[in-house]
Amino acid sequence: MNPDELLRRHRAVMPGWIALYYERPIELVRGEGFKVWDSEGNEYLDFFGGIVTTISGHAVPEIVEVVRSQAERIFHSSTLYLIRNQILLAEKLVELSPISGENKVFFVGSGSEANEAALLFATTYRNSGEVIALRGSYHGGSYGAMSVTGQAPWRATSRSALDVSYAINPHPAYGPLGPEEAAGDVRNLIETATTGHVAAFIAEPIQGVGGFIEPPPGYFRRVKEILDETGILFISDEVQTAFGRTGDHFWGIEAHGVEPDLITMAKGIGNGLAMGAVMGRAEIMDSLSPKLHISTFGGNHLATAGAFANLNFILENGLQHNAREVGGYLKRRLEGIANEHEIVAEVRGRGLMLGVELGDAVAVNRVLELCRERGVLFGKGGLRGSAIRISPPLTVTREAAEEAAGVLESAIAGIGEGGR
Structure with a gap:
């Protein structure tokens, strides 16, 4: 054909x-x-x-062989059962995490799902449906992820279950504000466009779909100081920036000297396999308890086997x-x-x-x-x-x-x- x-x-x-x-x-x-x-x-x-x-x-032969070997044994069981490669992969991610203290990981099937899950954890933990995002951002094509996306062409609907406020992006394409002034806009949003009790600020260290735009030095550090005043969580969307792609650091946010509360990842983690994850402070990740939750496909045998082999390949080479x-x-x-x-x-x-x-x-x-x-x-x-x-x-x-x-x-x- x-x-x-x-x-x-x-x-x-x-x-x-x-x-x-x-x-x-x-x-x-x-x-x-x-x-x-x-x-x-x-x-x-x-x-x-x-x-x-x-x-x-x-x-990549080292990854292909692992996926082939796993496929010959079992594709799927769901999270109702222990999955060895899921645990091994989570342990490796926690070992590499830039977030101090006890970390936990939840696996999903894509970057959109990862951001959906992070927003769920953040809003549950903070008991707030208010979120601040950046203009020019892209966080996924699902309903919730789309609602925190700051680009009209990628928002099929203006409806949202969240109350979202968009901060000015400190890049010339979006206006004349420098890092200090743009960070001040985040404070102004908190004080004027929200109740003051915001769940999270979500941002990409480098905006991917936005055209690989990076905030200037000092911006995220100043924003984090403002967030910490009232306990607002920082979600670093690393769907495109993680795993060494930015060169100087393994996680994109590390270039800014900031420690987030939650990190979302996908794309590079699976090297093409449908794979995503959220990693963050244990008390936030555990905030859905005592309710029971499962994932049918997240972290399945095949995807985690390939992702674990891929992560090792990145590190070893x-x-x-x-x-x-x-x-x-x-x-x-x-x-x-x-x-x-x-x-x-x-x-x-x-x-x-x-x-x-x-x-x-x-x-x-x-x-x-x-x-x-x-x-x-x-x-x-x-x-x-x-x-x-x-x-x-x-x-x-x-x-x-x-x-x-x-x-x-x-x-x-x-x-x-x-x-x-």
């Missing part, structure tokens, strides 16, 4: 709002490391990693170090491109989580098309779809980064010369 026929059948049975990249969508059928192939045999450098997910690479080294090289290369081409408004991000702001969604779409034609897959994001997102597997080499940067530069040059 060729891609055109597959697209026709896709449109016949799938909702029309499901986004597809490219004027002629492609079907990826095979992957190896940081390379993928489509159904017509075309080879690409994968520099989006399944939306910041394939952190260790495609078809120094992928965080590679993210820092290759990501640093790639960012410098991108900054050089920005200096040569006026269409590039900003290069931002850390490690192998980099954004190139063009300020024009049409230009971004054209650049992505040109790069695909030349064998590189990038992503896009930003409040208006005006940023290119770059997030290859952390196994990527400097040579591949240089090749991808060269392709990107030639595409940007074409756009700048009127190729739009």
Whole structure:
């Protein structure tokens, strides 16, 4: 079945709002490391990693073998029974946690579910339905996660079970406020737009769908001081930033010298397996007691076996170090491109989580098309779809980064010369 026929059948049975990249969508059928192939045999450098997910690479033998071995034994039992790999994975995460004291972990099937669960824990623990989120944020496509998402294009409904207030993002794209003034806006929201008894503040260390926007140094530290005055919990949404992707730190929030109360994670934890988790202070995680709860699919045998193997692969192969080294090289290369081409408004991000702001969604779409034609897959994001997102597997080499940067530069040059 060729891609055109597959697209026709896709449109016949799938909702029309499901986004597809490219004027002629492609079907990826095979992957190896940081390379993928489509159904017509075309080879690409994968520099989006399944939306910041394939952190260790495609078809990693050490992970594949563990998943295959587990699949031959048992896929599923539910949390009504002990699951060995679930416990081993939770122990490893707790060992790596930046949250002091006793930590516990709850497993789910996605980043949206992880944020839903974190909001449930926070609102139950604090006995409050009020939450503060950042403008430009994205926390998932489920009902509750969507309600704390600060981007109109990603909110299918304005309805919510939560009372949400949105703080100003301290980035030039959202206004002129610096870190101290923007933190003051959080205080002002607490004092004016809430009852004063807020459950949680939720934020991404680097906004993913927002276009890889990072708050300036000092912002989160000042916000945390304000939150601590009344006991408001800090939820760090690490669905895209965790597991060494930002290079300098294992968890994205560590770059800001702040200790959150809850961390949510997904994407990279499973390297493509449907997997997510919430980790946090034990008293918060236990706050649903004495009620009884289960998870049918969260932390199942197959997903936790693969995730545990993936986490060990990241640690044993120094992928965080590679993210820092290759990501640093790639960012410098991108900054050089920005200096040569006026269409590039900003290069931002850390490690192998980099954004190139063009300020024009049409230009971004054209650049992505040109790069695909030349064998590189990038992503896009930003409040208006005006940023290119770059997030290859952390196994990527400097040579591949240089090749991808060269392709990107030639595409940007074409756009700048009127190729739009």
